Amino acid sequence: MAAQKSAHPAPNSTRRSEKSRRAIYDAALALVAEVGYPRTTIEGIAARAGVGKQTIYRWWSSKADVLLEAFLDLSEQASRDAGPEYEFAIPDTGDLAADLKAVLRLTVDQLKDPRFEAPSRALAAEGVVNEEVGRVFMTKLLEPSLLLYVDRVRAAQVAGQVRQDVDPRIALELWVSPLAQRWLQYTGPISYAYTDTLVDYALYGIAPRAR
Amino acid sequence: MAAQKSAHPAPNSTRRSEKSRRAIYDAALALVAEVGYPRTTIEGIAARAGVGKQTIYRWWSSKADVLLEAFLDLSEQASRDAGPEYEFAIPDTGDLAADLKAVLRLTVDQLKDPRFEAPSRALAAEGVVNEEVGRVFMTKLLEPSLLLYVDRVRAAQVAGQVRQDVDPRIALELWVSPLAQRWLQYTGPISYAYTDTLVDYALYGIAPRAR
Amino acid sequence: MAAQKSAHPAPNSTRRSEKSRRAIYDAALALVAEVGYPRTTIEGIAARAGVGKQTIYRWWSSKADVLLEAFLDLSEQASRDAGPEYEFAIPDTGDLAADLKAVLRLTVDQLKDPRFEAPSRALAAEGVVNEEVGRVFMTKLLEPSLLLYVDRVRAAQVAGQVRQDVDPRIALELWVSPLAQRWLQYTGPISYAYTDTLVDYALYGIAPRAR
Amino acid sequence: MAAQKSAHPAPNSTRRSEKSRRAIYDAALALVAEVGYPRTTIEGIAARAGVGKQTIYRWWSSKADVLLEAFLDLSEQASRDAGPEYEFAIPDTGDLAADLKAVLRLTVDQLKDPRFEAPSRALAAEGVVNEEVGRVFMTKLLEPSLLLYVDRVRAAQVAGQVRQDVDPRIALELWVSPLAQRWLQYTGPISYAYTDTLVDYALYGIAPRAR
DNA sequence: GCCTAATCGAGACGGTACGTCGAGTCTTAGT
DNA sequence: ACTAAGACTCGACGTACCGTCTCGATTAGGC
Known part of the structure; x- marks a missing residue:
């Protein structure tokens, strides 16, 4: 689940592209908002994020997993923004x-x-x-x-x-x-x-x- | 949603096969119980019920719709069985x-x-x-x-x-x-x-x- | 092939509807002319002729068979028309x-x-x-x-x-x-x-x- | 039509699998020989070739198109074999x-x-x-x-x-x-x-x- | 001229194949 | 080594027709 520390297979590297991760989060959240969860697809997220499908599969295990992290990320941002x-x-x-x-x-x-x-x-x-x-x-x-x-x-x-x-x-x-x-x-x-x-x-x- | 009175598209007829309907309910409930909802497919229900796919699509608009009716039917049975x-x-x-x-x-x-x-x-x-x-x-x-x-x-x-x-x-x-x-x-x-x-x-x- | 004398199954009757036969010939020829042979279907012919599918299957064994007779009929008409x-x-x-x-x-x-x-x-x-x-x-x-x-x-x-x-x-x-x-x-x-x-x-x- | 140079839709790439192409040709020719053209289906070819249907649809537009190329290929082989x-x-x-x-x-x-x-x-x-x-x-x-x-x-x-x-x-x-x-x-x-x-x-x- | 059985229209049924979509895997270039 | 790109196998989708099978409702023929 956690991106940094484990990830499903074991690519395990510090060379991960931060830009891609952000783009994937944004694309995933946007798509869920626009077309709903069931019509949000990994291919759609990849295309929208300008990212190869493999880049998603390398770091997450499923659509739900991507979204979970994306949402976690969003929540953290929001609570930082909203003051403590x-x-x-x-x-x-x-x-x-x-x-x-x-x-x-x-x-x-x-x-x-x-x-x-x-x-x-x-x-x-x-x-x-x-x-x-x-x-x-x-x-x-x-x-x-x-x-x-x-x-x-x-x-x-x-x-x-x-x-x-x-x-x-x-x-x-x-x-x-x-x-x-x-x-x-x-x-x-x-x-x-x-x-x-x-x-x-x-x-x-x-x-x-x-x- | 309601089978008897209207149904989604408009085929609508008294010539509907009661046997098929029952078989579809049973297959749908069994599959959901066995493999879970996401891995339950319309094709799977049709195959298990010994029914053509079209017979499902004729009377229901989606997997959720089939299951909803099947469960409704099950509940009615159950409450009849359980005594009043x-x-x-x-x-x-x-x-x-x-x-x-x-x-x-x-x-x-x-x-x-x-x-x-x-x-x-x-x-x-x-x-x-x-x-x-x-x-x-x-x-x-x-x-x-x-x-x-x-x-x-x-x-x-x-x-x-x-x-x-x-x-x-x-x-x-x-x-x-x-x-x-x-x-x-x-x-x-x-x-x-x-x-x-x-x-x-x-x-x-x-x-x-x-x- | 020949309607009157044999026909595939054995419905065999003089009570055949001449009107339906004509309508089927016309529909078949029209459809072949309009959409081509492969996209001409038995269902399409039946619908266009205002006829039940069974009426076609009762008297002919296949799409080709219907068309063959329809064309034979057309040819006979034509040669009668064209003078002897x-x-x-x-x-x-x-x-x-x-x-x-x-x-x-x-x-x-x-x-x-x-x-x-x-x-x-x-x-x-x-x-x-x-x-x-x-x-x-x-x-x-x-x-x-x-x-x-x-x-x-x-x-x-x-x-x-x-x-x-x-x-x-x-x-x-x-x-x-x-x-x-x-x-x-x-x-x-x-x-x-x-x-x-x-x-x-x-x-x-x-x-x-x-x- | 021509496989090498363009193909119908526009996926077009040098990354095409030669193995799949050969398997599809062989399966198509074998099926036509065994069961005849009308009973030869794209699904049948794909299954026999051990290939996804999409791989056929990606490079050819129809059953006739597949067969045409397969036969062209066969003819070229044959005339090479038969001596010049x-x-x-x-x-x-x-x-x-x-x-x-x-x-x-x-x-x-x-x-x-x-x-x-x-x-x-x-x-x-x-x-x-x-x-x-x-x-x-x-x-x-x-x-x-x-x-x-x-x-x-x-x-x-x-x-x-x-x-x-x-x-x-x-x-x-x-x-x-x-x-x-x-x-x-x-x-x-x-x-x-x-x-x-x-x-x-x-x-x-x-x-x-x-x- | 009525009665009744075959034919008719309609269309639901179990199937097969269609052509498309997306999943998850694998390969190729590029950085 | 990781990336973008995308071809690959596979499985399910929802649709179109197949040929078979009821259903009433005519409808024509023998009584």
Whole structure:
């Protein structure tokens, strides 16, 4: 998966063309956005990137693999661009509900960003059917974000805003999963109001009821 | 989509061979289970069903379409077989938590049934990337089940076990979506304990806190 | 081949639809003229004739068979129309060369008639590759005409204008075959001057005539 | 048509696989000989040659085109093998009749050679119906042989054995066309006696020779 | 002049081959 | 050594027709 360190066969060299790699990322993301994942082909990517097919096969094992790396690359760029304030932690103002709502509103914005939509849907879909892609997608892209929620929930437990016996890994699914499903499976509209509501329903479940 | 009433192109006739339709459903489901969705081909289905390719193309517009109908058919059979007790309603013993937990345990069993696993994952995945399939999958397969939850939550509202201002459509996502995501995206294990926990977390959010 | 008396399977009936037969002939000839023999299909003929495919398969065994009969029918019509003067004999004015030249000029005209060109080329071609069609084409269409030449040459032998030891069957090939080949295989242009020359060469040879 | 210099579409390259080309020629000729032209398919040729279909479509435009080149290749081989004595000229012993008879007997042998029969009939037939094939067949295969006759007849004119006003192009048809037609259209048997007779009739005519 | 069985139109069926696309591998020049 | 280019084998695509097989709906002939 990782370009630099391993790659599938074993060409293994520092003489790799950086220019080609960038061109392939750009072509892959552009094609997925324009014609969709299934109609994006390795040949198409190669042609658009002005690159030989072998150059792709040398460094990646599949279409999904190319796209995964391209998207990872895009995400890194984006989070560098977006400034570091939401990169490594969820804010802790002491008000868990407010903090979660704020972060989820940012997530809603990002889900609606057209640059991200096509490739991430594509990868999520591929991940459903191709377990390897699924795991990489999960561990590289989703897991880091989820860990931030775990930390924030733990902090809230320490602060007495969440019951001690609550499992943070399950708790966060109460707001993450509904949002993810609506987005992935078109099961409903996505809005600030919706995510706010999710937080409210979830929190009153996990907060101590004795007031 | 619907075989009987219209079909995509317009050949449309009462002279359709029921035997072929059944053979195609069986072949399609078997192949998806055996080799997975991407390696399931129309040619393969036709060959296995002992049917000409044209007979498939005459009545369905794509591999996804065939599989969708095949799975729909399978589901109908299954719910007829499984007896009608959980077919049209969620039991109402007066204890919402117990009722939800019982139904979710059944769902867990069904998700692990190998007959269902391969085709439904495949369809869900296709639905992520192909909006039309997604909507059909949603409206024909998911929606009916979700409506049962809506009804049960409404009943609980009448009984005073759920707050009046809660939106049942959102409430049900608190337990349905986490389960769906773990299953679809391998984001965690699925067990009775897990679904029981989901119900507990969710309920204490939507039940009136004032005691 | 012959519709009335045998037909391939054995449907055998006087209840055959004359209207359909005519429509099939017309459609077949029209299609061959319009799109050529290879792109003429049984389905196309049936559709154009407003006839079920089975009606064709019931009475004929192949595309070539349909066309053969259609063309036979057309030829009969044509010779009825053209008056009977050249139908049953080659004129015998006592001047063999003049008589042959006259008949060949008529043949040239007929070969250039667009109604005949497409189907007869098609049948001749099919006959080259399909021996059965070749024999029927030969015996039903060509042979009768060739016999007229045999008769005329025999008369010339009696009249002392052709040597007694000449085989009329071979003699006639001296003018018939060159014309046929030019027409069928595009090996040269066809004109009155050409056929006149053929007759002269055939009658008197190409060697200097000791006079 | 010509393989080396251009090819129909425009892939065009020196990187063409010679091995594949040979395998395709061999497979095509073998199949035509075994199952006949109409039952010879591009898929069949590709399979037998151990070659992808695309490799055929890349370099040739049709079944007829493949066969034409294959046969051209075979002919070149054959004339190289057969020694050069009849390759570039018809012998000139001073006796035109004897020389023509000798060459025609060789032609009769060749027409009965099973290696040649199937493909050349097939091509001739295709040429009747497909003008382009017909012209190539004519110019590449027939024309060179016919020119030899033209030269020999001209020499005979110089030697005073053929009249000065005779057109050699037409003269040669007197023996070539009858033979060709009998062979192509099954209109009669082919033998040395037959071709000898044709030469006699052609040279001296069928009319009584005033002596 | 009605009855009934063969023929008719229509077109779905199991097949074969078509010509195209793309996958992944391999070869050739060029840098 | 890696690259761009692209030919190669292979497998699937979706389409066109083949020849066979039902389906009602005429339709012509023997009663």
